Amino acid sequence: MKTIAKLTTAFATASLLLASTALAAKDDITIGVRLEPPHLDPTAGAAAAIDEIVYANIFEGLTRIDQTGSVKPALAESWTISEDGKTYTFTLRKGVKFHDGSDFDASDVVYSLDRARGEKSVNAQKALFEPIESVTAKNANTVEVKLKRPTGNMLFNLGWGDAIMVDPASADANKTNPVGTGPFKFSKWTKGDSIAISRNDAYWGDPAKLKNATFKIVGDATAAIASLMAEDVDAFPQFTAPEMLPQLQSDPRFKVVIGTTEGETILSTNNEAEHFKDVRVRKAMAHAINRQSIIDGAMFGQGTLIGSHFAPHHPAYKDLSGVYNFDLDKAKALMTEAGLENGFKARLHLPPTDYAQRSGLIIASDLKKIDIELEIISVDWGQWLKQVFKGKDFDLTIVSHTEPMDIGIYARDDYYFNYKDANFKALIKELNATSDETKRNELMQKAQEKLNADAVNGYLFQLAKTGVWNAKIKGLWANSPVQANDLTDVEWMD
Known part of the structure; x- marks a missing residue:
């Protein structure tokens, strides 16, 4: 009997040790991301996918x-x-x-x-x-x-x-071998699949709780939901299948967190392209696009209507979303006024994001009602950056501008919108020289009004941050005030 008791005790102790070891070993995480970055140097590229991996983690x-x-x-x-x-x-x-x-x-x-x-x-x-x-x-x-x-x-x-x-000494190699001071070090980049980072044990601050993190590139919504269900991916800070959120909210394995982003999703317009130089054409498009149907149909209700390039959660936000109400009669009248009652053809370059692809189809259908026929051209992210963002060889495109407080980009002559307005530049110059918060807010509202009045772009919606992750994970950001998946405080709960 004593022998059996000893064996039972030994087995129980071993089981506890194994369980404890298993719990202690949970110090890695797999994060799902939609896009693979073109490289890993945030000082040499505009792609949000770069910062979403390296900001606050490596650099x-x-x-x-x-x-x-x-x-x-x-x-x-x-x-x-x-x-x-x-x-x-x-x-x-x-x-x-x-x-x-x-x-x-x-x-x-x-x-x-x-x-x-x-x-x-x-x-x-x-x-x-x-x-x-x-x-x-x-x-x-x-x-x-x-x-x-x-x-x-x-x-x-x-x-x-x-x-x-x-x-x-290492700056020139940061695109492929990033060397920073952050709580994580770069480990490995498997092109087309994943980017791995590991804890920096020599970090100057509080050490990261995670030992390893892998950013897994998951290219489409079907693969995203499959990887979550199979628990191959632990978290999607920005889940790309909003239609699946109700199902995930009812599953106790997951936590669904709806937050805000700085992502103004816009129908970016080349203001120097034929036809789009005319503000009447830009206003006609604004009236012809049913933006609420885009939120409902492309984003499954996730998003906030906007009327300018400014985040609704900011205290200086001015709601201009109703200025260009959906009105086909107004749109057609403006087209006639511009001498384009018979319409015209234009190109719509779409990057590979789901919101762009889905929104593009709805916008093409809407604009066809005022005889603007769009040729949809799908491009990968590298092509978009080269041809649209840098080359300015486009008519229209759809993209979320996720940089924080970036209304000042409209004051740049070389920016891809090709919007060159002296009055707007003067507003931004005054804003940049102003420290008083009340005065800054007034100037930011004037800037929003100016962009709206000029219908510089088609202001569609503010991108929601639809996060989904394992219910045992804590420390991931609910909101995205900057382009980041900061893992500094992320850990697994018992």
């Missing part, structure tokens, strides 16, 4: 944006701003190292910011750094940034993925 900036949209210290532990608002003095954290073991200090800040704003810069958000007059290392842990003029959003701008800090 860090002087400041960082948290999930509430607030500016927090990152590689700069503190800063002071001169009374005239033109000199920022940053105190850097000590003992920070890049993933290859090299030290991070003030010289890296000088290099990173000068590189981002330099003549040869390929930074997609180079304009963010234009207000900088000089960057000076006062000592190894102190950097002075002088501005040409006060810039109210400078600390926020320095928290973008485009403003991350890089090491001169």
Whole structure:
């Protein structure tokens, strides 16, 4: 009997140890993402898919944006701003190292910011750094940034993925072998399949709770739902099959979280293309498109109507969504006024995202009712960036602009919308020089009104953040104030 009791006790102890080990071993995660990034250097590309993997995980900036949209210290532990608002003095954290073991200090800040704003810069958000007059290392842990003029959003701008800090020795290789200072290190990129990162045990801050994370590229909605159900993927921070959300909400294995994004989803318009130069044509399209039917039909009810390039959750938001109500008679009258009562043909380039593909079909059907016949051209993300975003060889396209507070892009002559308006530029110039929050909000509302009045683009809806993940996971962001899947605080619960 004693022998049996001992064996029973031993078996129970072994079982407990095995169970404990199994629980302790759950320190990895597989994150599903829709698009494979063109590369992994956020300072050299506009694709949101880059930042969604590397921001706050591999790379860090002087400041960082948290999930509430607030500016927090990152590689700069503190800063002071001169009374005239033109000199920022940053105190850097000590003992920070890049993933290859090299030290991070003030010289890296000088290099990173000068590189981002330099003549040869390929930074997609180079304009963010234009207000900088000089960057000076006062000592190894102190950097002075002088501005040409006060810039109210400078600390926020320095928290973008485009403003991350890089090491001169490894910067040129960051597209394929990213080396940052973040809580995770790059491990492996299996093209067409996944990107793996691992915990940086030499991290300057609190270590990540996860040991390994894999970003799995899941190209379509059918594969996404299948991978969730099979538990091959643990989480989709942005689930691409909104029609499946009710089913997933009823499954106790999953948590469905509906949040907000900075993603203004627009019918981007080449304002210098034939016919689209005429504001009457752009307004006709705005009246001809049933935007609510796009939200209902393409997004299965997930999305918020917008009337300009501005996020509804921002305190400066002005609701202009009803200005261009769905009205085919108005649309046809505007086309006649423009001398185009017989319509015309145009191209609609669609990137591979589900929202673009689905919305494009509805928009093509709507515009056909006012005799605008669209040729739908589906392109992959690399082609879209090359032909549409950089080459400006397009008429119309559909894309979500997920950069935070990016209304200023309309003031850039070289931006792909080809919108060049002196009055709008003056508004943005005044906004950039204003620090008072009340005045800034007034100027941002005027900017929204101007874009709406000029019908620069077709403002469709604000993209919802439809997250789905294993119910035992905590720490993933509910909202997306920046393009990020920040895994810093993610962990598995018992």
